[in-house]
Amino acid sequence: MNVMVTSMTGYGRSVSQVGDGRLTVEVRSVNHRFLDLSTKMPRNLLFLEDTMKKLVTNHILRGRVDIFVTIEGKDLVEKKLEVDWDLVDQYVKHLQEIKDRYDLTGTMSIDIVTKLEDLFQIQEVDQDEERVRKVIIDTLEDALTVLTSLRQQEGDALRIDLEKRLKSAHSLVAELEKRRKIVSEDYRERIKTRIEEYVREDWKLEDTRILQEVALLAEKGDISEEVTRMYAHLDLFAKTMEEQGSIGRRLDFVVQEMHREVNTIGSKSNDMEINHAVVSLKSEIEKMKEQVQNIE
Structure with missing residues (x-):
């Protein structure tokens, strides 16, 4: 599966020699809910700040981005x-x-x-403004190219890990579904046995009210709807990872929905095997959530 997942963490650096001067541009990005840009450079270069920020948005959609510009020598300044x-x-x-x-x-x-x-x-x-602009923008472009490459490499590692955990989570949900059918049948039999033990001999099991109570009790422990929704969330997660652009926040939302479903399953079930599967599934979802926090 060829998908493009991009990490929000990365670092890029580029150096340009201009006569006796040396220009260094560094770009560092980390996790952030939105795109947050910050520049640190000599005061006489502040006229370039808006242009530099627009250039960053061509490469980065989300994350905290810090740009550092340092100049040595006197050719530029x-x-x-x-x-x-x-x-x-x-x-x-x-x-x-x-x-x-x-x-x-x-x-x-x-x-x-x-x-x-x-x-x-x-x-x-003051130096030639257009000359200074071109040198700094070209150097920033090079630094952003390095940064983007590293973010994509990190994104590939995240994608591989998430695909592995997605596969593991899918297997655990399949175990829950298989065990659900066994537990459901066993639960019905136990209810039937208890009723036969405690009701009067002249009562019949087919009594409407009894059947209604049995249905309600059985429904309280049934996890079929949660299992179905878990499958849907896993499928949505996989499809979202195949999309281009900023997908991190959507993946985070899907993971939250997974967490809600698995918590409901745990609260409903009294079966030891289901509970063990729930613990393992929670662990996988938590690890997925940690990884998703790094995705653009």
Whole structure:
């Protein structure tokens, strides 16, 4: 069965050399109910944030996605140190006034000036916006390609595991169905025996009221409807895994329905073999639920 299951967990990284500069883009994705994007990059690149997020949506439908952009060197981003000369003049003037007012001795050194706050600022010089855009977007595209490949590889492993557990669950439901028929017949016989022991000799087993009570008692322990619905849920799960796109939330819903049915079966049955099968089925469903949490 050739199906495409994609994991929400993955990591992609790409590096581009631009002259003396080095651009690194990293993309990390983890589980999330919806698509949640976050970017961390130099402030002068924030104009690219919307474009980058749109590009991510071409590759990813669901998950928490963090994008990290780091730049080394000066080919893409050039930094320039600026001095606030007006603020320097004010500092020097007021320091001299303090010295004169209190008749202080000593001279002002460069060490004092460099310790004064807000005198120096590092400014990033704007580069060719279109050139920067192309380099970063191309590098992000490469990182997303790596990420997508890893998510698909992880998805293949999830699919194989889920198919195995689906097969196991189907076998357990078949056991429940087989045992249900035996238990149902045995239950009827026990009810019949108990009635014959306790009713008066002049009562007949065919009495309408007695038959109604027998039917009600038998129905309380009957799991045929739950077994039928379990088969339907298993089939729906298998069909959903064959679909394209974001299927994780739908699979999670189907698993919840399976869990509800198996709990009902457990509460209805007093048969030891059915109870053992229920425990095994619950275990498989729990493992399926854990795996489904990772699917996009």
